[in-house]
Amino acid sequence: MNILSPSILSADFTILGQQIEEADRAGAQYIHIDVMDGIFVPSISYGMPVIKSIRKATDKVFDVHLMIKDPIRYIEEFAEIGSDIITFHLEATDDPQAVIDKIHSLSKKAGLAIKPGTSVETLVPYLETVDMILVMTVEPGFGGQSLIPESYDRIRRVRQMLTEKGLDTDIQVDGGIYSGNLKDILDAGANVIVSGSGIFKGNITDNTKEFLRIMGN
Secondary structure: OOEEEEEHHHOOHHHHHHHHHHHHHHOOOEEEEEEEEOOOOOOEOOOHHHHHHHHHHOOOEEEEEEEOOOHHHHHHHHHHOOOOEEEEEHHHOOOHHHHHHHHHHOOOEEEEEEOOOOOHHHHHHHOOOOOEEEEEOOOOOOOOOOOOOOHHHHHHHHHHHHHHOOOOOEEEEEOOOOHHHHHHHHHHOOOEEEEOHHHHOOOHHHHHHHHHHHOOO
């Protein structure tokens, strides 16, 4: 199943709740929330108070992407404020399995992300325990970047690795995704699509519906 997860990093924060509601009404299935600590990635975004406050704007899945160092420190808090899927970076912890287990212990879905420079083979030990793989298609930390072309082969390889194990785990992609390259991304094997600028810049309803049309939804 193809799923659209608009990234609020590109939304207008003066009317954030309204824009989330518009994407929701237009058919987006998830809401993607990027949390950056200024250490694991250079940027700082927003934290728990913002997520808690927007939880009442929609009942759609909160797809929370933690770009923070030692994420296990905060898993309980993110679970408590309404996260449904908690994705963390393999590069941000010495014990990814412990973080996966912590997320699952709180009855949340666990996602595992890798940066563009990290070998997809590093995912192998965790393929059978995570609920979603996030293949970053830009360097994490900044919105509005162009998709790295090598990403297509990386997505194909992850899908192949999953298929070889008899898994149909979701593959999420994040970074530089617009209606113009969306079909190629889907053809490579991704099925959970994050887009910030592609949804929130311009007419949110029209952009969302165009993405969903290409995705066959």
